[in-house]
Amino acid sequence: MNGIAILIVIMLPILGGALLPLLDFDARKARMYYVMAIVLATSVLCLSLISGSEGTQFVLYHLTSTIDIAFRIDRFGSVFALLVSVLWPLSTLYAFEYMSHSHKRNRFFGFFTMSFGITLGVAFSGNLITMYLFYELLTLSTLPLITHDGSREAKVAGVKYLVYSIAGATAAFIGMIAVLTRGGSLEFNVIGLGSAVTEANRNFLDAAFLFMFFGFGVKAALFPLHGWLPTAGVAPTPVTALLHAVAVVKSGVFAIGRVVYYTYDAGYLAGSIVQKVALWFAAFTIVYGTVMAWKELHFKKRLAYSTVSNLSYILFAFLLATPQGLTAGLLHMIFHGLMKIALFFVAGAVMHQSGKTYVTELGGFAKAMPISFGVFTIASVALIGVPPLCGFLSKYAIAVAAVDEGSVSGYLGIAALLISAVFTSMYLLTIVVKAYFPGEGFDPASLKDVKEANWYMTLPLIALAVLMIVLGCLPGGLTQFIAGTLADAFPGL
Amino acid sequence: MTNVYTLLKITDKLTLQFGSDPTGRFFLCLVTIMWILVGIYAQKYKEHQKHNARFFTFYILTWVMLASLTMAANYLTMYLCFEFMTLLSMPLVLHNGTPESIAAAKKYLFYSIFGATLGLMGMFFVNTYGTTLAFTAGGVLDPAKIAGHETLILWVAFLSIAGFGAKAGLFPLHAWLPTAHPVAPAPASAVLSGCITKAGVLCIIRLVYQIYGVQLLRGTWVQMALIILALITVFMGSMMAFGEDLMKKRFAFSTVSQVSYVLLGVFTMNETALLGALLHAAYHSIIKDGLFLCAGTIIFWTHKEHVSEMKGLGRKMPVTFGSLAIFSLGLVGIPPFAGFLSKWYLASGSLSEGLPVLSWLAPAILLLSALLTAGYLFPICIHGFFPAEGEPEAEGKEGSALMLVPILILAAATVLIGIFASPLKDALQAAAATMF
Numbered sequence: 001m002n003g004i005a006i007l008i009v010i011m012l013p014i015l016g017g018a019l020l021p022l023l024d025f026d027a028r029k030a031r032m033y034y035v036m037a038i039v040l041a042t043s044v045l046c047l048s049l050i051s052g053s054e055g056t057q058f059v060l061y062h063l064t065s066t067i068d069i070a071f072r073i074d075r076f077g078s079v080f081a082l083l084v085s086v087l088w089p090l091s092t093l094y095a096f097e098y099m100s101h102s103h104k105r106n107r108f109f110g111f112f113t114m115s116f117g118i119t120l121g122v123a124f125s126g127n128l129i130t131m132y133l134f135y136e137l138l139t140l141s142t143l144p145l146i147t148h149d150g151s152r153e154a155k156v157a158g159v160k161y162l163v164y165s166i167a168g169a170t171a172a173f174i175g176m177i178a179v180l181t182r183g184g185s186l187e188f189n190v191i192g193l194g195s196a197v198t199e200a201n202r203n204f205l206d207a208a209f210l211f212m213f214f215g216f217g218v219k220a221a222l223f224p225l226h227g228w229l230p231t232a233g234v235a236p237t238p239v240t241a242l243l244h245a246v247a248v249v250k251s252g253v254f255a256i257g258r259v260v261y262y263t264y265d266a267g268y269l270a271g272s273i274v275q276k277v278a279l280w281f282a283a284f285t286i287v288y289g290t291v292m293a294w295k296e297l298h299f300k301k302r303l304a305y306s307t308v309s310n311l312s313y314i315l316f317a318f319l320l321a322t323p324q325g326l327t328a329g330l331l332h333m334i335f336h337g338l339m340k341i342a343l344f345f346v347a348g349a350v351m352h353q354s355g356k357t358y359v360t361e362l363g364g365f366a367k368a369m370p371i372s373f374g375v376f377t378i379a380s381v382a383l384i385g386v387p388p389l390c391g392f393l394s395k396y397a398i399a400v401a402a403v404d405e406g407s408v409s410g411y412l413g414i415a416a417l418l419i420s421a422v423f424t425s426m427y428l429l430t431i432v433v434k435a436y437f438p439g440e441g442f443d444p445a446s447l448k449d450v451k452e453a454n455w456y457m458t459l460p461l462i463a464l465a466v467l468m469i470v471l472g473c474l475p476g477g478l479t480q481f482i483a484g485t486l487a488d489a490f491p492g493l
Numbered sequence: 494m495t496n497v498y499t500l501l502k503i504t505d506k507l508t509l510q511f512g513s514d515p516t517g518r519f520f521l522c523l524v525t526i527m528w529i530l531v532g533i534y535a536q537k538y539k540e541h542q543k544h545n546a547r548f549f550t551f552y553i554l555t556w557v558m559l560a561s562l563t564m565a566a567n568y569l570t571m572y573l574c575f576e577f578m579t580l581l582s583m584p585l586v587l588h589n590g591t592p593e594s595i596a597a598a599k600k601y602l603f604y605s606i607f608g609a610t611l612g613l614m615g616m617f618f619v620n621t622y623g624t625t626l627a628f629t630a631g632g633v634l635d636p637a638k639i640a641g642h643e644t645l646i647l648w649v650a651f652l653s654i655a656g657f658g659a660k661a662g663l664f665p666l667h668a669w670l671p672t673a674h675p676v677a678p679a680p681a682s683a684v685l686s687g688c689i690t691k692a693g694v695l696c697i698i699r700l701v702y703q704i705y706g707v708q709l710l711r712g713t714w715v716q717m718a719l720i721i722l723a724l725i726t727v728f729m730g731s732m733m734a735f736g737e738d739l740m741k742k743r744f745a746f747s748t749v750s751q752v753s754y755v756l757l758g759v760f761t762m763n764e765t766a767l768l769g770a771l772l773h774a775a776y777h778s779i780i781k782d783g784l785f786l787c788a789g790t791i792i793f794w795t796h797k798e799h800v801s802e803m804k805g806l807g808r809k810m811p812v813t814f815g816s817l818a819i820f821s822l823g824l825v826g827i828p829p830f831a832g833f834l835s836k837w838y839l840a841s842g843s844l845s846e847g848l849p850v851l852s853w854l855a856p857a858i859l860l861l862s863a864l865l866t867a868g869y870l871f872p873i874c875i876h877g878f879f880p881a882e883g884e885p886e887a888e889g890k891e892g893s894a895l896m897l898v899p900i901l902i903l904a905a906a907t908v909l910i911g912i913f914a915s916p917l918k919d920a921l922q923a924a925a926a927t928m929f
Contacts, residue, residue, distance in 0.1 A: 384606070385613075386576045387569060388503060396507070399617040414617065418610045425606045433587070433599060440590040473501055 002049070003058030006071045009045045010121045013038055017113030021106045028105075032096050035109050039092045042116060043085040050078040057126060057189065066180060069133070070126030072188055075484040076261070079330050080254050081123040082481075083337050084247055088116050090460035094345055095238035097456035098352055102236065108148055112238070115141045119247045122254065128176050128186040128263055131255060132169065135219075138251055139165040142243050146235040157231045164228040168218025172255070175211030178204065179263060188258065191491060192265035205264075206274045212259045213278050219252025220315055221308040223285040229308060230292075233300040237348025240300055245307050245340035250333055253311055257318045257329065261489040266321040271407070278319045279409040285312035286416040290423040299347045299359050302427055303340065306383070309420055310336045316413045317398045320405045323486050328397035330482045335382075335390040335471070342379040342464040343428075346372045349457050354450045359431050363438035368450040373435050375461040380428035382468050385421050390472035395421070494566045494628060506626065509573065512566035514628075515924035516771070520695050521563040523775055524688040527782050528556045530899040531687075534786050535680035537895035541793055542678050548588055552681070555582040555689070562692050568616045568626040568704060571696060572609065575660070579605040582689060585681035586673045594676040597669075604659050604669035611656025612696065618649045619704055628699050630928060632706020639709075650705045651715045655722065657700065660693025661756055662749040664726040670749055671733070675741035679789020682741055686748040687782035691774050694755050698767075702928040707762045712848075719760040720851050724858050726753035731865035738799050740788050743869055744781065750862060751777045751824070757855060758839045766842025767925040768918070773835035775917065776823065776910070780832065783820045783903035787813050790896050795889045800873055807877030809889035812897055814877045816904040821870035823907040826863050831911040834918065836863070 016038035025031035049056075053073055060069040095112065099105055118141055121134035139162065147158035176186060182204060184196040193205065218225045229249070233240055243249075260269060269275045289309025296302040314336070317329030349372045350356055350365065366373035382389035385396075399417055402410035452458065471478060494512035501509040513521075532552065539545045558581055562574035579602060587598035619626060622642065623633040639646050659666035670690075674682045701710060710716050730750025737743040755777065758770025790813050792798055795806065807814035823830035840856040891897070910917060 381580065386580075387507075387573045388501065388509065393503070393507075396617070396620075399614075400620050403617050403621045414614065418614055421610045421613075422603065422607045426603055429602060430599065433583075433595065433602075437584065437587050437590065437595065437598075439587070439592060439595050473503060475503065479504065 002053040002056040002073075003071065005045070005049055005053065006056065006058055006073065006124050007060075009042060009049060010117045010124065012045070013042045013113045013117035013120075017110045017117070020110035020113065024106060028100065031105065031109060035092060035113055036089070038113055039089050039116060042120070043089050046081055046085040046120060049073060050081055054078065059126070063129075067129050068127070069130050070187070071124050071130065072126035073124055074188065074488050075481070076257065076330075076488060077123040077125070079334065079482055079485065080250065081120055083250070083334050084116070084119050084123070087242060087246055087337060087341055090463060091238050091242040091341065094241075094348070094457050094460045095236075097454060098238055098348055099236060102148070104148070107144065108236070111141050111144050115145070115243065115247060119251065122251045126188055128188075128258065131258065132173060132176065135251060135255065136166075136169055138248060139169070142239070142248055145239045145243065146232050148236055148239070149234070151234070154234045157228075157234045161228045161232050164218050164225065168215045168225065170215070172212045172215025175208040175215060178208035178211065184263070186263060188262045191262060191489065192268060193263070197268060206272070209259070209264060209269075209274050210277070212263075213256060213274075216252050216255040216259065217281075217315075219249055220256060220311050221249055221252070221285075221289075222281055222312065222315065223288050223308070226285070226289070226308045230296075230301045230304040233298070233304045237300070237344060237351065240304070241341045241344030241348065244304065245344055246337045249307060249311055250337065253314045253318070253333060256315060257326070260318050260321060261326060266490065269319070269321040275319060275321060276409050279316060279413060282312040282316040282319060283409070283413045283416040285309065286316065286413070286420050290420040290427070294423045294427040297358050297360055299350065299357055300344070302359060303343050303347060306343075306424065306427065307340055310340065310383075313395070313398055313417065313420075316416075317401060320401050320410065322401060322405050323490050324397065324401035324404055326485060326489060327479070327482050328394065328401045330485065331397050331475075331479065332394035334478065335394045335468075338464055338467050338471070339379045339383045339391055342375055342461060342468070343383070345457065345461050345464070346376040346379075349453045349461075352457070353453055359434070362431060362435050364435065364442050364444065364447055365450065366435040367444070368447045369452045371452055371458045372461060373432070375465045376435075377432050378465050378468060380432055382472065383428060384425045388469075388472045390468045390475070393472060393475055497566050506620065507569050508567065509570050510566040510627065511561065511564040511570065513564055515920070515927055516695070516698060517563045519771065519921065519924055520691060520774075521560055523778055524556070524559050524563070524691065527684060527688050527778055530902060531680045531683045531782060531786065534683075534789070534896050534899040537893050538678065538680055538789055538793060542588065544588065547584065548678070551581055551584045552684075555585065555684070559688065559692055563695060566627055568619060568628075571699060572613055572616060575609055575612070575657075575692065575696060576606070578689065578692060579609065582685065585685070586677045588678050588681065589676065591676070597673045597676045600669045601673035604666055608656040608659025608666055612653045612700075614656070615649055615653025615700065615704070618646065622646060623704070628703035630703060632702075632709060633704055634706060634709060646705075646709070647713055647715050650700070650710060651718060654697055654700050654715075654719060657693050657696040658722070658756065661690050661697065661752045662693075662726065662730070663753060663756060664722050664729060667726060667730070667749050671742055671745040674745035674748065675739060679741075679785055679792065682745075683782040683785035683789070686745060686785060687778040690748060690752045691755075691778060694752065694759065694770075694774055697756065698759055698928070701759060701762070707929065711762050716760060716762065717848065717851065720757060720848070720855065723753045723757040723760055724851075724855060726750065727757065727862050728858055731862040731869070735865050735869045737869075738801055740791070740798060740800050740803075740873070741785065743800065744784050744788060747784075747824070747866065747869065748781055750866075751781065754836070754839060754859065757859075758842060761839075761842050761846050761855075763842050763846055764922075764925050764929060765838050765845060767928060768922050769835050769838030769842055771921040771925060772838060772918065775921075776831040776835050776907075779903055779906050779910070780820045780823045783816060783900060783907065784824075786896070786900050786903070787817045787820070790892050790900065791889075793896070794892055803873060804876045805880035805886065806889050807874065810891050812891055813900065814874055816900045817877070818874040819904045819907050821867075821874060823911065824870060825867045829908075829911045831907045833911065834914050
């Protein structure tokens with residue numbers, strides 16, 4: 001029964017989205033109710049599945065004796081599903097207003113809704129092959145969202161995204177096949193490679209790991225494979241916010257987490273040379289992303305580079321291959337989702353209300369858009385990592401995990417985190433200062449036409465701000481939920 | 494810490510806790526008194542500036558965070574208050590809205606956040622290698638856990654202490670201070686220089702005595718390095734002040750130098766030196782607030798900002814310049830004014846510690862710096878009261894009571910605390926004793 005429920009929760013938005021162009025709503029309200037109903041139903045169903053049906057496994061069919069399409073609800077996937085099913089309705093609400101003047105709204109909301117189901121498919125996959133399937137589908141379903149406005153720039157960004165993503169997924173696929181050929185299991189209910197790990201196989205498996213790490217690293221925007229992400233910022237803001245800060249990029253991170261803790265295991269990686277290499281890349285990306293964000297003046301691109309940096313926080317935590325690393329990474333996956341989507345929503349609100357796209361043009365905006373910039377300030381301070389806001393906790397957890405792990409690569413990562421914190425304050429607080437204190441010579445009349453967006457856009461912002469504060473002060477329930485992954489990934493613990 | 498109150502339990506290890514101990518109470522009293530006096534002064538000075546509602550909002554919020562900082566009972570709470578104090582005091586620096594002041598505010602912000610981030614790094618390691626994050630006399634590190642990791646822990650201690658030193662203007666993270674303090678409105682400069690720098694000092698006291706512990710640090714390269722940094726700062730600050738013509742900037746360089754006197758005492762790590770440090774923290778707050786308020790008064794009535802423009806001004810503004818003279822005598826450390834006793838304890842504490850070279854080098858540099866202090870402060874009063882022959886008559890007048898009364902109270906304090914030194918000294922001696 002519950003197996004069917006997994007299928008329903010995945011297929012409902014996919015079919016619902018696919019049908020949308022056929023239904024061809026003329027009235028804006030009608031489409032809104034339809035899309036919202038599907039998204040909310042999916043979210044509610046998904047949350048009830050997470051809370052009640054953990055451990056459900058379900059094989060749809062066997063492709064071969066070793067490859068099957070299977071679904072599974074475990075805590076690791078549930079954390080990801082929780083994140084997207086909370087953020088999707090908020091983003092959809094925001095998108096209604098943001099896209100209200102756009103063309104081809106049926107197409108947009110169709111693909112937007114389909115992506116929800118596909119992302120849940122990634123979360124609830126029972127093995128790497130199934131996950132790979134949804135992972136590729138996600139690339140395809142989000143492509144039309146990137147190219148939505150039809151400009152040349154958007155098409156170029158779309159092609160770039162496609163090439164990067166497919167190439168990455170292919171590399172990951174090679175890694176998967178390599179693991180299979182040596183007798184490893186890709187099922188997530190089997191932790192580790194088991195008897196496949198022998199002295200003779202070791203180098204081969206190391207190479208396979210790197211293939212998967214860098215392959216999935218494309219979506220996780222790992223340097224030097226991150227190039228598509230800032231370019232994809234031409235997409236409408238709900239897409240950049242939800243997909244390029246949460247769903248798509250975190251699918252990459254999530255996949256690497258699966259590879260590290262489920263396909264391989266912590267014992268295999270701990271202390272190995274591949275772990276070091278991967279950690280160094282993550283640490284470097286943390287610094288690289290944050291410096292690029294600081295140099296970038298385009299508002300959304302700045303945030304995109306900030307995402308590049310923050311995704312590698314999560315990768316870094318995962319790659320520590322310790323229980324603390326796993327939980328710290330998941331915590332940052334959730335918290336970064338909340339913070340970054342809020343920041344993007346503000347950038348989008350500014351674009352929507354005033355057409356301004358560069359951070360240098362934001363002088364005095366805080367007075368014109370008080371809610372947006374209030375939330376922006378909270379999210380900025382949270383992302384820098386000031387307690388008692390949520391970003392502090394996850395950064396703290398990552399750093400403490402690195403201290404406990406105690407290797408030189410771990411300390412390198414701590415240094416990267418600290419450097420990044422300073423740059424984060426520089427690239428975000430300059431915006432805050434500019435918006436609140438434009439200084440002398442500022443003409444308030446220049447902003448008299450700029451107003452706060454309506455509640456479709458401000459309500460999600462306020463909800464996110466509340467979450468950032470509440471989860472920062474009282475993270476107990478969430479951390480306990482996340483700690484549930486340990487029983488799975490560290491059976492001996 | 495007594496009367497510990499838990500505001501919020503974030504996780505088992507991370508809690509927001511406040512409590513009180515003699516050192517914290519001392520800093521709390523000090524900053525609160527200063528805040529009130531400067532606040533009274535600002536009621537007149539505000540005629541000079543716009544956006545007063547905003548100014549006083551952030552003025553009070555900064556005090557709230559600073560006061561919370563003095564009562565923070567653990568590392569996390571202290572870090573939180575420290576960061577928010579930075580964020581909330583930043584608008585005071587950029588209040589004038591000129592491009593320079595906004596640039597200065599950002600410089601202040603990023604230096605402070607950089608320092609705080611280094612400080613935060615300490616917490617990561619204390620979390621693992623310590624037994625608790627709560628401030629405990631003697632330190633919280635677990636000897637069993639740090640065995641074999643001493644080099645690492647010493648580096649962490651050094652970096653995190655130097656990080657919080659950014660707020661106290663410790664070389665090499667001092668550069669924001671002479672940029673940010675002069676551009677702020679005079680009341681803000683006064684509390685920034687007189688009080689907020691002390692927040693850095695308090696954080697360092699907490700780290701040295703109540704987190705890492707004197708046991709661990711005494712006699713190590715970390716202690717040496719920190720003392721050397723403090724001495725460099727003392728000397729460099731005085732030299733820079735000596736060569737600076739802009740009055741508020743001269744005072745800001747003087748702050749760089751003087752706060753490192755306090756840090757020198759903290760780093761010397763014995764009771765005498767710590768007593769000297771706490772005394773000097775009090776004296777310097779009183780005197781530096783007074784100096785900045787005098788500078789503010791002069792700017793308010795005459796718009797003169799450079800020392801070289803003040804020839805003969807003392808005859809028009811005798812009360813202001815008279816007070817300025819008292820503050821100068823105090824800061825140089827001429828008995829019986831406040832400022833003598835603290836240096837006495839700092840020097841004798843250093844001599845009794847027996848560190849190679851540094852034990853006698855420190856008093857020598859203090860002495861040299863005192864001479865420089867005389868060199869950069871006395872000429873202001875001398876030229877103010879005794880202009881050279883043929884100087885044109887200066888324009889200026891004495892201000893309103895709102896501005897003069899706080900200055901006179903501070904000047905009186907400088908004299909009285911110097912003459913009747915024992916109550917404060919005894920109280921601080923008790924406070925210093927609780928740290929060991």
